Amino acid sequence: AQSVSQHNHHVILSEAASLELGCNYSYGGTVNLFWYVQYPGQHLQLLLKYFSGDPLVKGIKGFEAEFIKSKFSFNLRKPSVQWSDTAEYFCAVRGIGYGQNFVFGPGTRLSVLP
Amino acid sequence: DTEVTQTPKHLVMGMTNKKSLKCEQHMGHRAMYWYKQKAKKPPELMFVYSYEKLSINESVPSRFSPECPNSSLLNLHLHALQPEDSALYLCASSQNREAFFGQGTRLTVV
Numbered sequence: 132a133q134s135v136s137q138h139n140h141h142v143i144l145s146e147a148a149s150l151e152l153g154c155n156y157s158y159g160g161t162v163n164l165f166w167y168v169q170y171p172g173q174h175l176q177l178l179l180k181y182f183s184g185d186p187l188v189k190g191i192k193g194f195e196a197e198f199i200k201s202k203f204s205f206n207l208r209k210p211s212v213q214w215s216d217t218a219e220y221f222c223a224v225r226g227i228g229y230g231q232n233f234v235f236g237p238g239t240r241l242s243v244l245p
Numbered sequence: 246d247t248e249v250t251q252t253p254k255h256l257v258m259g260m261t262n263k264k265s266l267k268c269e270q271h272m273g274h275r276a277m278y279w280y281k282q283k284a285k286k287p288p289e290l291m292f293v294y295s296y297e298k299l300s301i302n303e304s305v306p307s308r309f310s311p312e313c314p315n316s317s318l319l320n321l322h323l324h325a326l327q328p329e330d331s332a333l334y335l336c337a338s339s340q341n342r343e344a345f346f347g348q349g350t351r352l353t354v355v
Contacts, residue, residue: 163342163343165343165344167346173348174335174346174347174348174349175288175335175346176346177343177345180342180343182342219285221287221288225339225342225344232278232290232293232301233278233288233290233337233339233344234290235287235288235289236287237286237287238285238286238287240285
């Protein structure tokens with residue numbers, strides 16, 4: 132069965148600090164990987180995705196993530212966070228194939244202090 | 246058009262009411278999903294439709310009844326809900342890769 136774990140439940144940073152959110156997954160096959168962000172009171176938005184190729188992927192708003200296959204990890208990074216990055220961040224995996232469902236990690240709440 | 250549209254955005258219903266949530270997409274996606282999300286928790290899968298057929302039902306209580314009348318529409322019929330069913334209900338669609346999520350229906354059961 133697929134599962135996703137995220138290293139931190141709540142991360143508190145000051146503006147301009149660097150961010151790294153950990154994500155590990157368990158799945159017996161090839162996966163697609165995603166990071167979603169949910170701002171307070173809003174819906175899920177896709178930050179970035181990995182399907183194949185270059186394991187370092189760049190997303191919106193200056194975020195990037197690195198897929199390390201040997202570690203089953205897909206960590207999210209941002210060099211300098213802003214107050215507006217305060218949100219809940221979800222890592223998700225999906226098996227290859229039609230109708231496969233998305234499995235979400237428990238989420239990491241990021242609070243950025245001005 | 247990369248939108249998944251959900252209506253209504255907010256719904257308050259009594260425990261004896263019958264209501265329906267609607268989801269629509271025009272991206273030609275043939276997989277559609279219902280998720281339930283409680284506050285500060287990840288979305289939990291409820292149902293998956295693939296080519297208008299129910300392919301996954303994650304042991305959801307029968308008071309939730311999904312329906313996929315055609316490839317663009319997905320409904321979730323609600324009947325005799327409990328207060329603990331109050332949550333954000335998210336619809337998503339995908340075509341083999343990424344999912345596009347709707348804005349959700351925030352449901353309150355009173």
